Amino acid sequence: MKKIIKNFKSSPRYTIKWDNYFDIYQQLFQKFINKKITFVEVGVGNGGSLFMWRSFFGKKAKIIGIELNPEAKKLEKYGFKIFTGDQSDSKFWEKFYKKIGKIDILLDDGGHRNIQQIASVMESINYIKDNGMIIVEDTHTSYMRKKGFNNPSQYSFINFCNYLIENLHRRNPTLKKDLNNISKKIHSIFFFDSIVCLNFLDKKTNKKTKLLENNKNLNKYFDDYRHKGNFIKTLEKAEKKFGKIKKDSLLYKIIRKLFHRNIFISLSEKNKIKKYINQTKK
Ligand SMILES: C[S@@+](CC[C@H](N)C(=O)[O-])C[C@H]1O[C@@H](n2cnc3c(N)ncnc32)[C@H](O)[C@@H]1O
Incomplete structure (x- = not known):
């Protein structure tokens, strides 16, 4: 070479x-x-x-x-x-x-x-x-x-x-x-x-990026957990306090919505990220 x-x-x-x-x-x-x-x-x-x-x-x-x-x-x-x-x-x-x-x-x-x-x-x-x-x-x-x-x-x-x-x-x-x-x-x-x-x-x-899907029909068996982890944890905590929360109840919908939008976790995530940022500054 x-x-x-x-x-x-x-x-x-x-x-x-x-x-x-x-x-x-x-x-x-x-x-x-x-x-x-x-x-x-x-x-x-x-x-x-x-x-x-x-x-x-x-x-x-x-x-x-x-x-x-x-x-x-x-x-x-x-x-x-x-x-x-x-x-x-x-x-x-x-x-x-x-x-x-x-x-x-x-x-x-x-x-x-x-x-x-x-x-x-x-x-x-x-x-x-x-x-x-x-x-x-x-x-x-x-x-x-x-x-x-x-x-x-x-x-x-x-x-x-x-x-x-x-x-x-x-x-x-x-x-x-x-x-x-x-x-x-x-x-x-x-x-x-x-x-x-x-x-x-x-x-x-030089084309716009496109999404490619393979085996689309199999997707119904896959539950995307992206937002679910924290949602389930909070639901469990809430159920300990208030008893079983039905899926069609308002409380369930509110918790679901908040977690879908990552409102609750953002503060703790920000603090975690700040710690990681500090590591880069050493
Ligand atoms: C580090 S030297 C280049 C060294 C060369 N490339 C080498 O590897 O040997 C930087 C050069 O950039 C020129 N220079 C500085 N400011 C410039 C500008 N605004 N426009 C064009 N050249 C500039 C300087 O005169 C200098 O000769």
């Missing part, structure tokens, strides 16, 4: 990546090796990573860099296409995609600030090909206060991902009728240590 860490080490220019990224690249990019793809990296620095991507993906891949520092333009003599611009500027992205067209992979290793990461994603969503991806690196900055990141905050990139996650779930017809472009295009979101990857759908699979 082609190892990207080797391409990193043999790059003729300075490049800097966290060491856990290489296994992630290996997992995510396997299907693109030796394919005719367009790969765009935001944040070029000294250009070392551009050489790494070119030797990893192979000669058929078009490697493009986006960089705020105009000095990076000099890297074009090595066969890379470099665009000078600010990743948080929507006008820049508009011009960029007008010129380049749709791409396969966008990898954001730019300024890592909230607006920069969010703009890269949102301005690119309509320009990623089927089965393509957007990778945002150094997403730990969503938790960094220093170096101008001013996080954690409600405007952090990772908090923004919650909205993307919600959009993803809207593909399920129980939630919403109209799908926006995000729901229509994103297939899945992978979270790694400091990397978020948005995977784009294939047109063939």
Whole structure:
């Protein structure tokens, strides 16, 4: 198997990546090796990573860099296409995609600030090909206060991902009728240590989710206990106090309704969940 860490080490220019990224690249990019793809990296620095991507993906891949520092333009003599611009500027992205067209992979290793990461994603969503991806690196900055990141905050990139996650779930017809472009295009979101990857759908699979039932006629033998456990416990307690409660009585109906809507259990559940949340903060 082609190892990207080797391409990193043999790059003729300075490049800097966290060491856990290489296994992630290996997992995510396997299907693109030796394919005719367009790969765009935001944040070029000294250009070392551009050489790494070119030797990893192979000669058929078009490697493009986006960089705020105009000095990076000099890297074009090595066969890379470099665009000078600010990743948080929507006008820049508009011009960029007008010129380049749709791409396969966008990898954001730019300024890592909230607006920069969010703009890269949102301005690119309509320009990623089927089965393509957007990778945002150094997403730990969503938790960094220093170096101008001013996080954690409600405007952090990772908090923004919650909205993307919600959009993803809207593909399920129980939630919403109209799908926006995000729901229509994103297939899945992978979270790694400091990397978020948005995977784009294939047109063939780009349909609304449907429920499939098998052996529907056998379902009558199955009693769904989702809400029943707590209902039965409370009914037993109530019967100890008040005696047998008939199924057609008002009290029975009230208890049934309350448990169906999870009204009683929500407080104790909230406290349990709070305990679990606290465990994640240690
Ligand atoms: C960590 S370096 C990139 C390193 C390079 N990808 C590598 O692996 O060697 C980040 C780069 O992003 C650039 N940058 C910072 N803010 C930017 C912005 N708003 N738009 C485009 N590039 C930006 C910086 O000038 C810097 O060169």
